Amino acid sequence: MKFHHLALVAAFAVVGAVLAADPVTSGPQVGDNARPKPFFPLNINGPEATKKSCLVCRNGDNPVVMVFAREVSSPLTTLIKKVDAETTKNKEKKMGSFAVFCSDSEGLDKKLTDLAKKEEIKDFVLAIDNPAGPEPYKISKDADVTVVLYNKSKVVANFTFKKGELDDKAIEKILKEVPKILEK
Numbered sequence: 001m002k003f004h005h006l007a008l009v010a011a012f013a014v015v016g017a018v019l020a021a022d023p024v025t026s027g028p029q030v031g032d033n034a035r036p037k038p039f040f041p042l043n044i045n046g047p048e049a050t051k052k053s054c055l056v057c058r059n060g061d062n063p064v065v066m067v068f069a070r071e072v073s074s075p076l077t078t079l080i081k082k083v084d085a086e087t088t089k090n091k092e093k094k095m096g097s098f099a100v101f102c103s104d105s106e107g108l109d110k111k112l113t114d115l116a117k118k119e120e121i122k123d124f125v126l127a128i129d130n131p132a133g134p135e136p137y138k139i140s141k142d143a144d145v146t147v148v149l150y151n152k153s154k155v156v157a158n159f160t161f162k163k164g165e166l167d168d169k170a171i172e173k174i175l176k177e178v179p180k181i182l183e184k
Contacts, residue, residue, distance in 0.1 A: 026143035026160040027068060034066065034150030039134035041100050044109055045116040046125035055125060059096035061152045063181035065174075067099035068139045068146040072111060075166040076145060077119060082171060084124035086178050091123070093182050098125035102133040147174055151181040 028034050035056035042052050056066070065083045069076055080099060087097040101108060112126045133139030139146055144163040149156045157177040161170060 024140050024142045024160045024162055025138075026140035027066075027137055027146040027148045027158055028150075028155045029158050030155050032155045034064070034148060034153050034155045036136040037134070039129065039137070041127035041129035041134075042109070044112040044126040044128065045121060046098075046123075055096075055098045055100070055127060059098075062094040062096050063090070063151040064095070064149070065097040065178065065181075066148045066150065067097075068133055068137070068143070068148075069099055069101050070103060070144050070163075071101070071105070072108075072115060073144075073166070075168070075171065077115065078168070079145075079147070079166065079171045079174065080115075080121065080124055080126075081119055082175055083178075084119075084121050086175070087123040090182055095182065096125075097123065098127060100127045100129050100133065102129055102131050102139055104131055149174075149177055149181045156180045 038054040038057050040052040040054050083097045087095050143160045145161045145166050147159040
């Protein structure tokens with residue numbers, strides 16, 4: 001009798017752990033068209049700073065790291081700085097990178113302008129779009145950060161993180177995938 005009770009408790013614990021670790025699907029998935037439709041977020045820095053312009057259009061078929069985020073965080077800033085360094089290093093391969101903040105948070109534009117200056121962001125573009133994100137990109141409301149790596153408009157890798165899940169280990173995992181978009 002006790003054994004069955006313990007087995008049942010263990011089974012519920014496993015099911016609970018699996019449900020708690022339920023992955024979120026967000027953004028274009030591996031093999032998908034990475035840029036299903038143009039969209040025009042407000043660019044905070046970069047060549048079209050203070051204007052609404054299409055970042056997926058500007059990058060065309062080049063290798064790109066595309067990030068959708070809900071808010072600025074320390075781990076996200078680390079990711080942006082590291083991807084910015086990769087983008088600068090791979091200019092001859094026309095690598096592009098940008099983050100679209102899906103938020104209507106007041107003062108976000110100033111916060112991102114300050115971040116770009118403070119962190120000396122060179123080639124990574126920061127932009128702002130509506131809280132839902134561009135509809136054809138299917139950004140999950142449960143995703144805090146969605147990272148899509150693509151080349152020739154095909155998704156090579158997708159990483160989605162709930163709030164608090166993006167950490168140094170995840171950032172290293174993302175950076176290990178960057179060469180895959182550069183070799184095609």
